Amino acid sequence: MTQASTPTIFDRRLLRLRLARALRFGAESFLLERVAEDMEERLGAIMRPFERALDLCSPGPQVAQMLATRNPGLLVRAASVPEGLGQGDWLGLLADEEALPFAPESFDLIVSGLALQHVNDLPGALVQIRRALRPDGLFMACLVGGQSLNELRAALAAAEEEILEGVSPRVAPFVDLRDLGGLLQRAGFALPVTDVDTVTVRYDHLFALAHDLRSMGATNALVLRDKRGLRRTVLLRAAEIYAERFSDADGRVRATFDLVWLSGWAPHESQQKPLKPGSAKMRLADALKTTERKLDD
Secondary structure (H helix, E strand, C coil): CCCCCCCCCECHHHHHHHHHHHHHCCCCCHHHHHHHHHHHHHHHCCCCCCCEEEEECCCCCHHHHHHHHHCCCEEEEEECCHHHCCCCCCEEEECECCECCCCCCCEEEEEEECCHHHCCCHHHHHHHHHHHEEEEEEEEEEEEECCCCHHHHHHHHHHHHHHHCCCCCCCCCCCCHHHHHHHHHHCCCEEEEEEEEEEEEEECCHHHHHHHHHHCCCCCCECCCCCCCCCHHHHHHHHHHHHHHHECCCCCEEEEEEEEEEEEECCCCCCCCCCCCCCCCCCHHHHHCCCCCCCCC
16 A cells, blocks of 8 residues: 655745745745744743754744844754845755755754745654754744634635635645644654744735735745636725725724744653653542542442
8 A cells, every 4th residue: 555645735836936036025024023033032931052953944034043143053044045045143055844954863953934834744844853853952833824814715715706606725724723733743742832823914905915925925826726817806806805804993904824833842861751640649539629429420
């Protein structure tokens, strides 16, 4: 029996072309700047140095800049396009999140900001990241997930259904927070943690949101996208529906970004281990000061 191949969801060549173009013309970076700031705070709660760190394909250099200022030691900045390498106190190289060029146990810290939502094989990427970590090394990443851009998805679908009597994929599917913990465990990470930071951004209209998405290199790159593009009549109707359903009292519209955080450690004997079943020294009923009842009762 042969193993099923990973489905190809994203046109990754097109993603790289769009990201490179966005960076050449001045990429919109407010989300990545927020991620870099939050990541610095999260790393600050970990009282230990990291001698060899990797920024894995964050779309811009903001995360690497943060690491360079707070964490002395070797820093490698891997980027998917030359325009994203940036200049700073790090070693830069081109890499693909789905095919890491690093030897096993190369780093004791690997971070990634707003990149992994565009890989076709996230479980495979996590396995490679885990392999590249030294024992007791830390992996921390943030990706766009959850209910991100649900307003845009709904407005485009409603407009296409109304005008074309059919819907084509326009907004990428996003990974669910509930799935990530299991993926980390399957990849071999210890002490996995996931959480979500919901960011609501307000715009004058749908077209301003679309401008920012283009400036992030984050427009539709689905393999199954309608390559004829979006009809003007559909886009105008989508903007009307967006304003009708998702506007505030001042007329501005909302766009939701769920920033999903995940972290895990490469296993090491010094890490905390769960207690063996039956090893507890106190009954739960005693701790809760209640009466224990059998299942039949």
